[in-house]
Amino acid sequence: MGLSSWMTAVLVMVTMATVDLVHGAPNIIILMGDDVGFADYEINDPAMRTPANTALAQKGLTLNQSYTLQTCTPTRTALLTGRYSYKLGMQLGKIKGTYLRYVPVEPKLLPASLKDLNYTTHAVGKWHLGFCDWKLTPRYRGFDTFYGFFSGAQGYFNHSGTPSFDFRDNGRVAWENKGLYSTELHTTRVQEIIRGRKREPFFIYMAYQNAHSPWEAKQSYIDDYCSHVQGEKRRIHCAMVAAMDESIKNITDTLDEEGIADDTILLVLSDNGGPLGYGSYNWPLRGGKSSFWEGGLRSHTVFVHPKWVVNPGTTWDSLIHVTDWYPTLYKAAGGNPSDLQEMDGIDQYWKLIKGKQGTRDRVVLNIDDKRGRSAVRIGDMKLLTGKPCHNSLTSGAPAPPDMEAAGTANSFVVRIQDVPEKQLFNVRQDPRERNNLIDDPQYAEILRELEDFRDYEIENNLVPFPANIPKAKEGKPEFYSGAWSPGWCCAG
Template sequence: MLVLHVAVVVLMNISWIAAKRPHILFIVADDLGWNDVGYQNPDVITPTIDGLAKQGVIFQSSYVLPICSPSRSTYMSGMYPYKTGMQHIVIGGRQSVCLPLELRTLPQQLKEVGYATHAVGKWNLGFCNLKCIPTYRGFDSFLGYYNTQEDYYNHTFGGYLDLHDGERVAREYDGQYSTHVYTNRTTSIIEAHDPDQPLFIYLPYQSVHYPIQVPDKYADMYPHIGNEGRKKFSGMVTAMDEGIGNITRALQDKGMLDDTIILFTTDNGAELLKYGNNFPLRGGKHTLWEGGTRGVAFMAGAGLQHTGIKYNGLIHSIDWMPTLIGAAGAPQAEVDGVNQWDSIRLNQPSKRSEFIYNLDDFHIPTQGHAAIRVGDWKLILGYPGESDGWTKPMNDTKDTALLYNIYSPGDTPSYLFNITDDPREFHNVAYQHPDIVQKLTKRIQEYRLLMVPAKYPAKDPAADVAAKKNGNAWASGWC
């Protein structure tokens, strides 16, 4: 059982915090949907996730970006992607771009107050220059892959191997399932760690992003599911849950669990075509509907005074960096995010009443265009993104048909919802409330004055040259 370290919230003098900074385990699931965890869907087998969530704080209104690189940029920087050029879809393997180097990352700031910092799993924030990779962005170690996806067993993507241990190509894991690889590395870090030093582990699992691959024993746990894709996807969720169980057990065995904050979140809503599910929310990954942006998330562990609760306050992914820095008792940087630590641990109202879902004016209409939330109201301008509708889990034999939005350029049409009254976005009330549409549109225009162009260059053939020279493995140093 997870026991809370209540002394964190009793003794708040600076010298005590410096001596007792909590360990932090920040877990990111890839493409995990609102309806893809057991505590929200009993058909999914996630006993560890369910136990941690129910002993902690389950976030009902935790928002992310509609796709992975933008969300991951917020975790590391605390900044809106539209201000850093990270707002448009994902950083591709052949693009000469990365998270801007002038940004001070979360691990860099934690290292300044004594943390050991480790990253295990998916990076997807650029690697064309050596200064872009995790061990140059504040992490003491990194085992994982640079790109957006890869094969779970041979660890290849786009024709090249993509698995690195620090700067070294890690060829020794061929044939090993990535969820197990990342779990084992994380437990090894914990086992070797001195508990007297605060520890930060960033664990962005590959799971459950496609390709849909999992050892048979996990898929076989779902005999009631007739759809092979959903069956394997569910098994992938359970394999990740087992990994998290092994990690929390390692923390317990090391005597560190009671002193650890565990933050779990998805990076975006589920990819509906790849068997994830966001029901009863509308839409999915790539969209500004709630199904693409309202993320399954919870926090458990040290410092939380009110547990076993559902927290309805607004939280955006830009808030996680200042919130974790606040929990660590470290100096705050000037970022877009706000420190929600006191709001979460004391079950107080959120410090956020407004946020931007995303602003993306790039010419390729792959994802939603623009949306804002102010209080209860949500306004979407123009294209919401590629998928629409309220898709239930694909438990039957056949794949479920999806509805698609038709692309329209610019800020029309407008969609207005009262999310508190209508969280499923059934009723577009834009015509009934033109004054609110006008007010929120003005707010979006004000934010657009701060927008920088999306950093989304054409493919650079130098990436292939570098990979071939590196023994057919993705490499840095070509930009």
């Protein structure tokens, strides 16, 4: 390399290393869908209408090997703590109603770490990490503001779940929102935060209600985007996803109007795969929500960092786990990930924006000691132990080509009773998880490595899921003017 080329390379490295000094820390927005399947975007099913997601993919990266967990709370726990959920006893959900259950108070959540870097922090939408004590709620866990609901599901219009009212504007019950569509309410609040920003960079965690049950969509979304879709379940699901996509467009338009789009990182993902039998697709992946199949754990993910992603419009094919976003975004914000405590997540910031091979080579997808199942991956090989799917639901909507072969519609191979106790798949070559390699001698060495990896985590790091989760009658909404409210437990 000549002197001139060497000096140019050094200058580029110094420039990249001092990005925060030159441009200031970027704003960060996480846009997390709820129960949005791998094939619920037009990129994987042309019948869907998600142009905003497609436009973001053209500006950034599509992450093809992006893993979450199988249901809502475990994924949200991993995202905001950077820890494997099973290390916190949160490998399964069960945060609902008066259950005395919550994410432990000890881990410092991502927003609190970003506040250390002078960010303002905002949570909008679904919480679902516990609320029996005020100290468990968003504004006590690092968020400056909260606009949304504490529970796991509620009506999109009446904002009631199991069955009482649940909508907060910071600490106040927002009764005035009754009858208004939640997606539009949440979107408006995000736009207000963007327009009302101060000099500090902001972090917005937008946890959409879409497309979780109940299956409610405004008729306008059905008429405008999804009238052509066959099957009522798929049509309604399409409309709920379209509402989310329109929200994404409105948010990105607001960033453009404010002149800060180039200074804002956007991360779009789902909390888990789509639930089978309710209009959601995960094709070509096998299985769906609640399962340890790829269709339950893989998320269609888009990462946008304007001016810094080297190859926009491309697919990043390296392994990334939801825990990685904590240190990765912390790095993007100007922090040093080595300062973070007890991270299972791996900083992949520079690998992402430069389009290089990722750092992660293995991941514990989850350990479910209650049902005796686990899933781990090293390289391209995935080991499933126990029954990956504890339900036997099949899709009730028309299937794209080869959906049945993928084990996600009208196929007995997805059912609990028809799978062996141990299964080994090359999930890069076989994302449908059809060719079980467990007895193939050429994979004996990687099988032992996967089993050792799993066994070590079970023996050394697993916090058992509680056999029984107590309830507290003091938490009933009737004691709080008919709204779900904190104040009926003392979190540790």
